[in-house]
Amino acid sequence: MxxxxxxxxxxxxxxxxxxxxxxxxxxRRNIKLGKDVDVSDNKSQRWKxxxxxxxxxxxxxxxxxxxxxxxxxxxxxxxxxxxVLEIVIDGVFGTHRIGLNVLGASVYGFLIGAxxxxxxxxxxxxIVFWIRRNIIKLKRFLSNEMTGWPKSDGNIILYFEVxxxxxxxxxxxxxxxxxxxxxxxxxxxxxxxxxxxxSPESLHFVERTAWWLHIVGILIFLNYLYYxxxxxxxxxxPNTYYGKLVPKGQFKNSDAVTREVKLMMDPEAxxxxxxxxxxxxxxxxxxxxxxxxxxxxxxxxxxxTECGRCTxxxxxxxxxxxxxxxxxxxxxxxxxxxxxxxxxxNNGSFVDDGKQLLGDxxxxxxxxxxxxxxxxxxxxPVSIDPLSIIMDMRQYLVMEQSAAPSDLNxxxxxxxxxxxxxxxxxxxxxxxxxxx
Amino acid sequence: MSDTLKVPTMAELFAAGxxxxxxFWVGCAGSFDDRAKKITKAFVKILNKANVSFAVLGTEExxxxxxxxxxxxxxxxxxxxxxxxxxxxxxEVKKVVTACPHCFNTLKNEYPGLGGNYEVVHHTQFLKQxxxxxxxxxxxxxxxxxxxxxxxxxxxxxxxxxxxxxxxLIKKLDAELVEMKNxxxxxxxxxxxxxxMFKEPENGSKDVNIERTExxxxxxxxxxxxxxxxxxxxxxxGVKNKEKESSIAVMDIAxxxxxxxxx
Ligand code: SF4
Ligand code: SF4
Numbered sequence: 001m002x003x004x005x006x007x008x009x010x011x012x013x014x015x016x017x018x019x020x021x022x023x024x025x026x027x028r029r030n031i032k033l034g035k036d037v038d039v040s041d042n043k044s045q046r047w048k049x050x051x052x053x054x055x056x057x058x059x060x061x062x063x064x065x066x067x068x069x070x071x072x073x074x075x076x077x078x079x080x081x082x083x084v085l086e087i088v089i090d091g092v093f094g095t096h097r098i099g100l101n102v103l104g105a106s107v108y109g110f111l112i113g114a115x116x117x118x119x120x121x122x123x124x125x126x127i128v129f130w131i132r133r134n135i136i137k138l139k140r141f142l143s144n145e146m147t148g149w150p151k152s153d154g155n156i157i158l159y160f161e162v163x164x165x166x167x168x169x170x171x172x173x174x175x176x177x178x179x180x181x182x183x184x185x186x187x188x189x190x191x192x193x194x195x196x197x198x199s200p201e202s203l204h205f206v207e208r209t210a211w212w213l214h215i216v217g218i219l220i221f222l223n224y225l226y227y228x229x230x231x232x233x234x235x236x237x238p239n240t241y242y243g244k245l246v247p248k249g250q251f252k253n254s255d256a257v258t259r260e261v262k263l264m265m266d267p268e269a270x271x272x273x274x275x276x277x278x279x280x281x282x283x284x285x286x287x288x289x290x291x292x293x294x295x296x297x298x299x300x301x302x303x304x305t306e307c308g309r310c311t312x313x314x315x316x317x318x319x320x321x322x323x324x325x326x327x328x329x330x331x332x333x334x335x336x337x338x339x340x341x342x343x344x345x346n347n348g349s350f351v352d353d354g355k356q357l358l359g360d361x362x363x364x365x366x367x368x369x370x371x372x373x374x375x376x377x378x379x380x381p382v383s384i385d386p387l388s389i390i391m392d393m394r395q396y397l398v399m400e401q402s403a404a405p406s407d408l409n410x411x412x413x414x415x416x417x418x419x420x421x422x423x424x425x426x427x428x429x430x431x432x433x434x435x436x
Numbered sequence: 437m438s439d440t441l442k443v444p445t446m447a448e449l450f451a452a453g454x455x456x457x458x459x460f461w462v463g464c465a466g467s468f469d470d471r472a473k474k475i476t477k478a479f480v481k482i483l484n485k486a487n488v489s490f491a492v493l494g495t496e497e498x499x500x501x502x503x504x505x506x507x508x509x510x511x512x513x514x515x516x517x518x519x520x521x522x523x524x525x526x527x528e529v530k531k532v533v534t535a536c537p538h539c540f541n542t543l544k545n546e547y548p549g550l551g552g553n554y555e556v557v558h559h560t561q562f563l564k565q566x567x568x569x570x571x572x573x574x575x576x577x578x579x580x581x582x583x584x585x586x587x588x589x590x591x592x593x594x595x596x597x598x599x600x601x602x603x604x605l606i607k608k609l610d611a612e613l614v615e616m617k618n619x620x621x622x623x624x625x626x627x628x629x630x631x632x633m634f635k636e637p638e639n640g641s642k643d644v645n646i647e648r649t650e651x652x653x654x655x656x657x658x659x660x661x662x663x664x665x666x667x668x669x670x671x672x673x674g675v676k677n678k679e680k681e682s683s684i685a686v687m688d689i690a691x692x693x694x695x696x697x698x699x
Contacts, residue, residue, distance in 0.1 A: 249595025250545035254510045258550065261514040286508065315625040315648075320641030369638040372506050372630030373590040378621055394508030407635035408507045415512060419498030420464040421634055429462070430494035432473040433443040433480075 002094075009091035009215075016219035023226035027302065030340045033350075034295030039242050046241045049383070053240040059381035063309070066132075069125040073161065076122035077233075080115050080168065087215045097178065109183025116172065116187040119165045126161045133158075140308035143317075145327040150306055153228050160221050167214040174207035176200065235303040236382045242296050243383030248374045251391055256283040286396030289356040290336045293392060300384040301332035310376035310386055316369040323369035325376035325386035331361035332389060358393055367393050368405055441480045445494040446527045456491040458562070459524070459554075461534035461543065464499050465665035471672065472665035478694035479535050479559055485699055486571040490533070496523050500542040507631040514550060517542075521552035535559040535690060537591035537664045538629075544596070558592055560602040560663050560689050567608065577696050579609040584692075585616055585657040587648065587671060588623030589664035602663050602689050609696055614655040624648050626670035633666050649674025653684075660686045 039046075052058050057074065061067035086099045095101075100108045133141050133154055141154070172178055173191035182189075195203055225231045232239075287293050290301075310325040311317050317324050335357045342353050370390045377385050397403040404412070411421045419426040449456055460483070465472040483490050501516030524532075532554045534540050544556035557565075566572045584606050592598045599620045606613045618624040627637070627644025637643055649671060652660050660675065662668045665688075672686045687695075 247541075247545055247596050249541040249591050251505060253514065253546060253549045257510045257514050260511065261518055264515070265518055285510065313622070315627060315644045316638070316640070318624075319627075319644050319647050321638045322640075323638070365638055368635070369640075370630050371590070371625045371627060371632050371644065373625035374594040375590075375622075375625065378594050391506070391508065394506075395510055396508070398508035399511060404507055404509075405635050408631055411631065411634035412504055412507060412509050412512055415499045415501070415504055415516065419516070420468060421499060421503050422464065422468055424468045426498060427495050429467045429497055430443070430445070430492065432462075432467060432476055433441055433492075435473070 006092060006094045012216065012219065013088065013091065016223060020223050020226075023223070026340060026344075027226065027231075029343075030336050031295050031298045031302065033291050033336070033339065034293050034298040035291075037294040037296055039296060042245055045245055046243075049243055049245075050237055050241040053243070053381070053383055054236040057381070059383075062379075062381075069128055072118075072121045072125045073129075074233075076118035076125075077161070080118055080122070080165075081218075082111075083115055083168070084215070084218055087211070091215060097175075100181075105181055105183055109181060109185075112172065112178075112184035113186045116169065116184070119168050120187055122161060123165045126158050126165075130155065130158045140312040143308065143311060143324055143326070145324060145330055146306070146308070150229070150330065153230075154306070156224075157228065157230050160217070160224070164214060164217050164221070167210045167217065171207060171210035171214055174203050174210060176203060176207075229304065229306045232303050232305040232382060235299065236305075239299055239303040240383045242299065244377075244385055244388075248377055251388070254285065254395070256285065284396075285399035286394070287389070287392035288358040288396045288400070290332060290339055291350075292396070293332070293389060297385070297389055297392075298332070298336055300386075300389075301329050301336060303382050304329040304333065304384055305382065306330060307381065309379040309381060310384070313375040313379040315371055315373055315375065321366075321369040322363065323366045325390075328362060328366070328386045328389055329384060332357060335361050358396065362393065364397065364403065367397065370394075441477060442484050443480060444491045445496075446491045446529075447494070447496065449491050450527055454489075455528065457489040458531045458533050459527075459529045460490045460492050461500075461532050461536075461539050462492055462497060463534055463536035463539045463665070465669075466535055467497070469665060469669070471669060475535055475665060475668070475688040475690055478688065478699070479690040481694050481699040482563065482566075482572060482690060482697070485697065486566050488566070488571070493523060493527075500539045500547075502538040502542045503631040503634060505542070505546070506629070513546075517547055517550045517552065521547060521550060524552060524554065529554055531555045531557070533557050533559055533562040535663075535665065535688070537589040537595070538666070541591040541595050558596075558598060558601065558663065560592075560605060561598060563690065563693060564601045564604055567605070572693075572697070574605075574608045574693060574696060575610075577609075577698075579611045579659075579692065579696055582611045582658045583614050583656060584609075584611040584659045584661050585614045585652050585655045586619070586661045586663075587616070587626065587652060587667055588620060589662070589667050590623065590625050590629050592663055593623050594621060602661070605689050605693065606661060609692060611659075614657060616651045616655055618651055624651060626664075626667040626674075628666035628670045633669075645670035645674040646677055649678060653678060653680065657684060659692070660684060661689055661692060662686060663689050 057071055060070050089098050090096060132138050169188050169191060172185060172188035174195055179185055179189065179192055195206065284292060290298060306326060308326050314323065314325055339350060343350050367390055372387060374387060377387055414421050414423050418424055446459065462476055466476040498520055499516055500520065501513035504516065505513035532543055537558060540556060540558045543554065567574060586602055586606060588599065603613060624647065625644055626648050660671050662671055668686055668688060675681050675684050675686055
């Protein structure tokens with residue numbers, strides 16, 4: 001009987017880890033649906049970017065209030081989770097506060113004291129976050145795409161953190177042997193009086209309950225990540241590592257197009273030659289669905305925190321156009337999740353479900369409203385590039401569907417015929433030099 | 437005031453066995469748009485005054501393909517690019533200066549992958565360099581103490597991290613540089629980029645250039661300085677929309693310098 005809690009704990013723990021691993025595998029599979037891109041270059045710069053942007057949160061503090069609060073929650077959350085290590089060991093081996101034995105009272109007390117202070121700071125920050133979202137109603141949390149699940153998700157994460165932090169403090173407060181040490185109970189000692197009237201048995205029961213709820217809560221939270229924008233706590237690291245290194249204005253040149261252009265410019269090539277037997281199938285230009293995007297773009301989609309910094313800087317969005325770069329990222333992820341479900345339902349292979357990213361999620365109107373100004377890219381705290389997806393989808397519209405707005409077709413016709421976007425003759429290009 | 441502009445072409449110099457220090461890439465707006473042609477001429481006046489050995493491609497120049505690429509027509513872009521690269525490589529071009537940030541960005545970043553490797557600078561960078569080398573001198577004169585705000589072109593600023601060259605030139609004019617609430621990295625687009633210049637905007641509550649002009653007007657400027665022919669058009673339209681064209685001028689940095697020097 002005495003081993004029952006240990007066994008129960010082990011079962012819960014292993015189940016949670018297995019479930020989490022399954023979702024990690026699914027995540028990996030989905031991201032790999034994207035086209036391959038070579039990002040093996042410039043490793044040192046990539047590590048630096050990751051250290052600066054993800055670990056150092058340099059982009060977060062561009063907005064100082066949100067940035068500071070976020071750093072507190074982030075640091076607090078990471079550090080307090082060191083405590084989870086102890087909880088897991090205690091849970092499996094039936095020990096109690098193993099850290100105390102290993103580290104000695106003074107070090108242990110220092111650590112737990114630091115955790116307690118952080119827990120309070122996290123609590124305060126999370127409450128401010130909640131107020132910003134629900135009472136002050138900051139504009140960037142109110143857009144069309146932020147209704148329904150994304151709105152609830154934002155709040156659920158905050159509730160989770162409040163509950164976990166409270167449980168941590170209650171667990172410490174109700175632990176009479178820990179309180180007896182009188183070190184490290186900086187905050188929890190002030191909660192102890194709440195339990196004064198309790199019998200030692202009830203107090204122990206409170207402590208055990210808080211302990212169990214705390215660890216089960218953390219395991220549930222871990223498994224909640226995959227379904228939530230909170231996934232960014234893991235993916236921000238690879239995403240900033242794989243972020244764009246070249247100047248923001250440099251858009252990639254399509255290799256497939258380069259091959260075609262070379263062929264056209266080659267005087268030796270016979271334009272009427274029948275394609276060779278073994279010629280590869282004609283490549284699809286641009287993107288109409290998630291599998292046409294690169295895996296980095298799909299990783300971007302899973303990393304998006306839905307913070308809306310991109311959208312709030314977007315000139316098109318600011319002037320009432322339908323375009324919202326955040327929605328572009330959320331749509332890409334939602335469509336990818338839909339594709340993932342289709343794959344799961346069909347034994348691992350994708351079967352056309354009659355839907356695609358273009359049209360069913362992202363409209364032409366959104367795509368054509370973009371000025372390619374890079375404000376969204378600059379604003380994103382985790383190096384996401386919504387603009388690259390917009391450009392790939394425009395490329396599909398123009399090169400595969402000839403579906404550009406008519407003004408743009410005229411412009412492109414002019415470039416083709418006169419070498420300028422307006423109907424002027426190339427031979428008149430130097431006339432300005434003679435005009436006074 | 438000098439009357440005639442000296443605008444040698446690459447073809448002429450090549451025939452004479454000469455190689456200019458720099459190719460001036462004029463761009464489509466600079467060649468054809470009435471407002472932008474004034475910027476082109478102002479820049480050439482400065483080049484002439486400083487005795488810079490330069491040349492243009494003239495009728496051999498063609499659109500870089502930027503608006504085609506940003507519209508999604510990668511094929512047309514690359515056709516334009518390889519054609520231009522062929523011309524420039526034949527003339528053994530090493531260095532290019534342009535007054536258009538879109539040309540600047542495309543030539544500098546997107547041409548190398550297609551075989552066109554040049555040192556590409558924006559005219560504000562080039563002018564700053566001329567100044568530092570003592571090849572032009574600048575006295576504020578008529579701009580002394582004037583409130584000038586600078587609108588960052590997206591393809592110069594965020595796209596390529598050039599923020600200081602134009603600002604330093606404005607300061608050299610002894611003008612009072614006033615910044616808009618959105619400037620440098622956070623600069624707001626004028627609304628022309630991504631081929632928007634060539635189409636009607638999507639439905640919305642406002643045009644982007646109006647929003648940006650309002651930000652500029654908040655600084656109570658006497659002059660809105662720009663470094664891009666498209667921004668120039670957008671901001672000029674915005675100022676007209678606000679019926680402020682009699683009190684606020686929209687000018688390119690090259691024009692500011694040329695007029696300050698009475699060229
Ligand atoms: S690049 Fe496009 S989507 Fe991004 S901020 Fe600019 S206009 Fe908006
Ligand atoms: S793309 Fe970046 S800036 Fe935009 S909502 Fe997602 S995380 Fe925030």
